[in-house]
Amino acid sequence: MRSWRSNRAIFLGVCLAAAVGLIATSRAGILSPAESLIQTPLNAAAGVFNRFSLSISRGLSEMSEIESLRQRNADLEEALAQFQSELVELRELASDYQRLADLLQYRSTALNQDTLAADVILLADPNSLLRTIVINRGARDGVAVGMPVVTRQGLVGRVMAVTANAARVLLITDPSSAVSGRLQTTRAQGSVVGQLGGTLRMTFIPLDADVREGDLVITSGLGGNFPPDIVIGQVTSRRQFSFQGFQEAEVRSLNNFDTLEIVLVITNFQPVDMAAFQQEAQNGR
Numbered sequence: 001m002r003s004w005r006s007n008r009a010i011f012l013g014v015c016l017a018a019a020v021g022l023i024a025t026s027r028a029g030i031l032s033p034a035e036s037l038i039q040t041p042l043n044a045a046a047g048v049f050n051r052f053s054l055s056i057s058r059g060l061s062e063m064s065e066i067e068s069l070r071q072r073n074a075d076l077e078e079a080l081a082q083f084q085s086e087l088v089e090l091r092e093l094a095s096d097y098q099r100l101a102d103l104l105q106y107r108s109t110a111l112n113q114d115t116l117a118a119d120v121i122l123l124a125d126p127n128s129l130l131r132t133i134v135i136n137r138g139a140r141d142g143v144a145v146g147m148p149v150v151t152r153q154g155l156v157g158r159v160m161a162v163t164a165n166a167a168r169v170l171l172i173t174d175p176s177s178a179v180s181g182r183l184q185t186t187r188a189q190g191s192v193v194g195q196l197g198g199t200l201r202m203t204f205i206p207l208d209a210d211v212r213e214g215d216l217v218i219t220s221g222l223g224g225n226f227p228p229d230i231v232i233g234q235v236t237s238r239r240q241f242s243f244q245g246f247q248e249a250e251v252r253s254l255n256n257f258d259t260l261e262i263v264l265v266i267t268n269f270q271p272v273d274m275a276a277f278q279q280e281a282q283n284g285r
Helices: 003-026 031-107 275-285
Strands: 116-120 132-135 148-151 154-162 167-171 176-181 189-194 201-206 216-219 231-239 247-252 262-266
Touching: 132 154, 132 262, 176 231, 201 231
Parallel strands: 154 231
Antiparallel strands: 116 132, 116 262, 132 167, 148 154, 148 262, 154 167, 176 189, 176 216, 189 201, 201 247, 216 231, 231 247
């Protein structure tokens, strides 16, 4: 035990003596060549470790920044989704406001008409034989068969069937529809009929009538099926065949029947039943 302690003391003394000797010789400059030789690989190793530690530190910093950016991106995406939802709502409100403003403007100009606003709940089916729409107003609201349906842009059609809370409207573009019309400028009269392609054609226009592109076609009131002076559409072209005793004009409705959302039903107009007079005329012959 004592031998181990004495050897330990000797070893410590030798180490201290060696350390003192190395310090003394280093200060004296004797170890400078050896120090330079050893310092070069040590500096290189220190540089490698330093760059490695910097890389690790930079990587950890970048990972922290990436995580922060991911969270910020998620927050921005959530805010964008909320703003987009609000934007859609505002656009719908603006669109509804414009449509209602148009209908209000029509009501203010149609002084002798009582109207009822209705939402379109079923648009015309292009594959159906009939071109009709369905509205959410019916007999409970005072809607009856034959009542005209309009928008600010013009005539839509007339009610052909009614239930308690809904009604089916036959569009003027249906081939079975015929509306007595006149040119607004020359007052020349004719019949506006629907075509299979969903367009309109004005027929039986007198040969001497001046028909021009852009002329407005309005209801004449003849026949008693519609009130007068409702816009039907606008002339886009005209034609005349030598074997016909009249002119024809293609008419474009100002309504887009594929996007109708709100319409007005003219509730104080009752179609005139002309059957009795037609029967009298036939009997008179």
